[in-house]
Amino acid sequence: METLPATDEIPRFAADRMLARLARWLRLLGADVICDERLDGAAMLRRARVEHRVMLTRDKRLRTASDVLYLEPDDFRAQLRAVLTRFPFNVYRHAFTRCSRCNVPLGRVARETVSARVPSFVYATQENFAQCDRCGRVYWEATHPARARREIDRLMRR
Numbered sequence: 001m002e003t004l005p006a007t008d009e010i011p012r013f014a015a016d017r018m019l020a021r022l023a024r025w026l027r028l029l030g031a032d033v034i035c036d037e038r039l040d041g042a043a044m045l046r047r048a049r050v051e052h053r054v055m056l057t058r059d060k061r062l063r064t065a066s067d068v069l070y071l072e073p074d075d076f077r078a079q080l081r082a083v084l085t086r087f088p089f090n091v092y093r094h095a096f097t098r099c100s101r102c103n104v105p106l107g108r109v110a111r112e113t114v115s116a117r118v119p120s121f122v123y124a125t126q127e128n129f130a131q132c133d134r135c136g137r138v139y140w141e142a143t144h145p146a147r148a149r150r151e152i153d154r155l156m157r158r
């Protein structure tokens, strides 16, 4: 398996609204990605520039801009590989530190405080919990475990 060079700093992205699934995956890998279905490509590009983000788009009209990564593929896995080829970062180091829906960093929470909000078998078997302050979703280490790691491995291999 080819090893990607790691960078300490993960680039910040803005994804157009055709790339919502890609945005969620990049967040699971730790990247800061904004995606807003109310904004069209041009509006998102303006916001990306204001916030110094790399724009990810499937909009052909934007492909000539120098600060845009145009993604031809329809499949999110191929899109993700294209992003990581252009902007390699260590996908394991920061994985699962950010809410995949809200794009905010997760905070560690005391185990007792989540007992009513997670399945009892999870509570019984897990020690460490994290929470999204925005949506309240609780994450635990086994939320993403082996299956997600395998998926990452598969994505990296092709």
Ligand SMILES: [Zn+2]
Residues within 6 Å of the ligand: 099, 100, 101, 102, 103, 104, 132, 133, 134, 135, 136, 137
């Ligand atoms: Zn959230």
